[in-house]
Amino acid sequence: MKKSLLILGCVGLALASCGNPGSSSTQTETAKTADTETSVSAEKPSAMLPGEKLVAMSDCIGCHNKTQKVIGPAYVDIAAKYPSNEKNIEKLADVVIKGGKGTWGEIPMTPHASLSKDDAKLMVSWILSLKK
Numbered sequence: 001m002k003k004s005l006l007i008l009g010c011v012g013l014a015l016a017s018c019g020n021p022g023s024s025s026t027q028t029e030t031a032k033t034a035d036t037e038t039s040v041s042a043e044k045p046s047a048m049l050p051g052e053k054l055v056a057m058s059d060c061i062g063c064h065n066k067t068q069k070v071i072g073p074a075y076v077d078i079a080a081k082y083p084s085n086e087k088n089i090e091k092l093a094d095v096v097i098k099g100g101k102g103t104w105g106e107i108p109m110t111p112h113a114s115l116s117k118d119d120a121k122l123m124v125s126w127i128l129s130l131k132k
């Protein structure tokens with residue numbers, strides 16, 4: 001009785017150990033895909049939008065904050081006031097270049113005469129995209 005149990009046990013072990021042929025090549029492929037994904041997400045800083053970059057490089061930050069009124073209105077408040085369309089982008093780009101006063105209060109915005117119209121439009125369209 002004891003002997004036959006032992007034999008059965010051995011047969012079971014032998015069966016279990018010879019399964020899974022060829023699983024190692026699949027594993028190498030998965031490792032490769034994971035590598036590519038990591039290098040893509042490491043490039044995040046360059047994913048900044050052109051308008052956002054221009055605003056970040058200019059003096060806007062001294063008077064404007066994305067979500068809070070500083071000296072000028074918050075960008076999200078500007079976005080809430082003006083729907084993002086060609087007419088508003090055109091109009092606000094002019095305000096950024098020539099300066100403005102009286103729409104939000106008595107404090108004026110300084111002109112930015114060195115900005116090109118195209119750059120000012122990129123900046124404004126980024127601002128108008130920042131809905132709350």
Ligand code: HEC
Nearest residue numbers: 058059060063071072100101102103104105107108109123
């Ligand atoms: C000296 C401070 C100051 C700086 C620098 C400044 N702003 Fe302003 N900004 C203001 C103030 C104050 C207002 C509100 C003006 C008003 O009431 O008409 C304003 C208003 C605005 C408006 C809304 C205009 C309107 O007619 O509703 C936009 C868009 C804007 N700023 C974008 C910018 C951008 C882009 C820059 C950077 C190139 C910038 N601002 C730099 C102070 C500033």
